[in-house]
Amino acid sequence: MTLAFHRAALRDIPAETLYRLLWLRVAVFVVEQEAAYPELDGRDIEPGAELLWAEEDGDVLATLRLLADGEAGPARIGRVATAPPARGRGLAADLMRMAVDRAGxxxxxxxxxxxxxxxxxxxxxxxGFEISGPGFVEDDIPHVPMRRAASV
Known part of the structure; x- marks a missing residue:
């Protein structure tokens, strides 16, 4: 079994890998969490957006998305998801560290x-993230905005 971490713009991801990556996001957010929302929201194709993922023997085990909120706005991490059989292996934590480094x-x-x-x-x-505002409910799931200062 070979575990590898990857980062690429959507247009540079092989079609089968992209399919597996998006399938994982839909499986976690739409099916498992029962949140019927537009998973494909157009942000994956924004200039500068990158997808990061952990892959083992062709299977996408975890993923997240990194992009910027506008030309001068903060970087944004989202769509953090791990396949149920891969949970507990620290893959999402590895991807988070990679995303924080990449954003910097x-x-x-x-x-x-x-x-x-x-x-x-x-x-x-x-x-290094701290709650930065009042909580809100999205798709019947309580959320909180969080921010990691550039100086951290």
Whole structure:
């Protein structure tokens, strides 16, 4: 079994890998969490957007998305998902560290933001994120906005 981590713009991802990556996101967010929402929201194809993923023997086990909120806005991490059989292996944590490092390379001096499911706020805090505003409900799931200062 060979575990590898990857990062690429959507247009540079092989079709079968992209299919597996998007399938994982739909399986976790739409099916498992029963959140009927537009998973394909157009942000994956924004200039500068990158998808990061962990792959083992052709199977996408975990993924996340990194992009910027506007030309001068913060970097944004989202769509963090891990396949149920791969949970507990630290793959999403590895991807988060990669995304934080990559955001600092691409957009130095910018904060990084994300919208965390409320029960995962402590997990995101491990990477320097702090709750930055009032909670909100999205698709019947409580969320909190979080921010990691560029100076962290």
């Amino acid at each position: 390379e691409r957009w130095p001096g910018r904060d990084i933001v994300l919208d965390a499911q409320e029960h995962l706020a402590g997990w995101y805090a491990r990477f």
